[in-house]
Amino acid sequence: MALAPLAAAESVSLQQALEAALQYDPSLDQASAGMERSEAGLDVARAKTGPTAGLQAQVGALETDFTTDRISQVPRQIGLQAEWPVFTSGANAAAIDAARAQREAAAAQLLSAREQTVLNTFDAYARAWLADQELAVARQQVETFRLRLQQTEAQFNQGLVTRTDIALTQSRLASAEAQQEGYRAALAAAEARLARLTGLDKPSPAHPVALPGEMPTDFQQSLAHVLETNPDLAAARASEASADKRVQEARSRFGPKVSLKARATTGEDIYFFFEDPISDVGAFVSVEVPLYTSGLKSASAREARAGRSAATAGVRVAEVQLKEAVSSLWGDIEARRLALKAATRAEAAASLAAEGAYKEYDAGARTLVDALDAENAYRDAQIARLRAGVELQLASARLRALSSDLELSLMP
Numbered sequence: 280m281a282l283a284p285l286a287a288a289e290s291v292s293l294q295q296a297l298e299a300a301l302q303y304d305p306s307l308d309q310a311s312a313g314m315e316r317s318e319a320g321l322d323v324a325r326a327k328t329g330p331t332a333g334l335q336a337q338v339g340a341l342e343t344d345f346t347t348d349r350i351s352q353v354p355r356q357i358g359l360q361a362e363w364p365v366f367t368s369g370a371n372a373a374a375i376d377a378a379r380a381q382r383e384a385a386a387a388q389l390l391s392a393r394e395q396t397v398l399n400t401f402d403a404y405a406r407a408w409l410a411d412q413e414l415a416v417a418r419q420q421v422e423t424f425r426l427r428l429q430q431t432e433a434q435f436n437q438g439l440v441t442r443t444d445i446a447l448t449q450s451r452l453a454s455a456e457a458q459q460e461g462y463r464a465a466l467a468a469a470e471a472r473l474a475r476l477t478g479l480d481k482p483s484p485a486h487p488v489a490l491p492g493e494m495p496t497d498f499q500q501s502l503a504h505v506l507e508t509n510p511d512l513a514a515a516r517a518s519e520a521s522a523d524k525r526v527q528e529a530r531s532r533f534g535p536k537v538s539l540k541a542r543a544t545t546g547e548d549i550y551f552f553f554e555d556p557i558s559d560v561g562a563f564v565s566v567e568v569p570l571y572t573s574g575l576k577s578a579s580a581r582e583a584r585a586g587r588s589a590a591t592a593g594v595r596v597a598e599v600q601l602k603e604a605v606s607s608l609w610g611d612i613e614a615r616r617l618a619l620k621a622a623t624r625a626e627a628a629a630s631l632a633a634e635g636a637y638k639e640y641d642a643g644a645r646t647l648v649d650a651l652d653a654e655n656a657y658r659d660a661q662i663a664r665l666r667a668g669v670e671l672q673l674a675s676a677r678l679r680a681l682s683s684d685l686e687l688s689l690m691p
Contacts, residue, residue, distance in 0.1 A: 290485045293404055296477050297690055300400040301393065303478035310385075310392035317385035321378040328371045330363035335544075358544025362565075368534030369527065377524035384517035390683055391510035396476075397689060398680040401488065402673055403473040408484035409669045410466035413662050417459035420658040424452040427654075431647065444647045451651050488672050490679070491688055494612070501678070502605045506598065508682045515590070515597040522583070522590035529583035533576040538565045601681065608678045615671040622664040629653070629660035 291299075301307065336357040343350040364371065428448045434440045473482050495501040506512065545558040569576070636653035639645040679685040 289479060289482050291477075291479060291482045292485050293401070293488060294690065296404050296473065296479070296482060296484075297397055297400050297686075299477040299479055300396050304392075304396045304476065306392050307389075307396060310389040314382075314385045314389050317378070317382040321375070321382050324371070324374040324378040327374065328364065330361055330539075332359065332361040334358075335360055354546065356544055356546030358542055358546075360542040360544075361540065363539045364536065365539055366535070366537035368531040368536065370531035370534070373524045373528035373531055377521045377528060380517045380521035380524060384514045384521065387510040387514035387517060391514065394510065394680045394683055394685055397686045398676060400473070400476050401676050401685070401689065403469065403476050404484050405488040405669050405673055407466070407469035407473045407482075408487055409665055410462065410469040411484065412665050414459065414462040414466050416658055416661050416665075417455065417462045420455045420654070421452065421459050423654060423658075424448065424455050424651075427651065428452055440647065447648055447651065451655070488669070490672055490675050494675055494678075498605075498609050501609065501682075502602065505601055505605050505678075505682045508684075509597075509601055510683050512594070512597045512601060515594045519587070519590040519594050522587040526580070526583040526587050529579040532579065533569050533572060536565075536567045538567075539563075540565050604681060605678070608674055608681075611674045612671065612678065615667060615674055619664070619667040619671050622660070622667040626657075626660040626664045629657040633657040 334357070338353065338355045341350075341352040341354055343352070428445070431440055431445050431448045435442065435445055470481060470483065473484075474480065495504070539562070541560075541562045543558075543560045545556065547556045633650075633653040633656065636645055636650045640647060640650040676685055679688060
């Protein structure tokens, strides 16, 4: 009763688990927020190229001394003013291009986050299903040893075996029961991880995992495909493009600027020699050429160039890591294919060996220890074949995730 589940497990398909994870994972909310921020950044960059208008008001106190007199005034002025930056030496255009590239980087990061969520959920689902199958095999093993113990006790009563045979069978049964509890604990951990990723209450995989479609058979084509479509590399390249535009923007910010300005104001006591209300409307062309910036111009350019160098290095790092990952996964997939074939053959052979060992034991040609060892070997071969199949699927899924093909293949 203490080991009984507190709530019934909810059987879910892989599709249901993936849909739940994509809605539940908070990392996707973070990536979506980054995407929205980049969209806002692009809007800000575009807005800086348009006209602006505002209201200006001021009030003060003015004392003016003459040779023979003094005037005290309270200047008051209110007005509207507008400005339109017509020419900024390319700074605004560079800022727009940089923001656009940053938006592309954010979009790639969002795609990467979705692929990672799908991969994590696929992995958790597969391992939960594997743990459930391992527990099922362990239960069969325990039931088999219990049956063997009953048979051995019956044979002991007939004088056909000794107490040593009973003790051997009891030992193997106790070992199988301990192993079963270990698999039960592994299943609970796997289901807890799947629940954390999906937000579902006690999810239980309903089916084994299987990737649709064919895996690539040429390493160079697979590597080229990953380098072309990997979202992390795409984000790094977009960040590099954005950093390059930031260098151009930093240089242009200190170049000549031409603006159109207009104003309409009204006020009183604006000038000490004129006390009547004054209203004016005007338009101006403003030209600004920074001559001395206390080193701000060169410091800004150095900062932007350093950012570009870091972004370029980030692209190289991403490319090197991807080449390593594809090469490693390619070898891993080939090895696991061979391992699955070997495990399948081993399971079939172990099944025949276990069946034959018990027949020979019944005929007196083998000892009970031989038969029990053959039974253990068969169950171990079953678990090894299940693990090999799941590990092959997981390695293949990791390769597909590198090229952003995993979500598309699992959720077309």
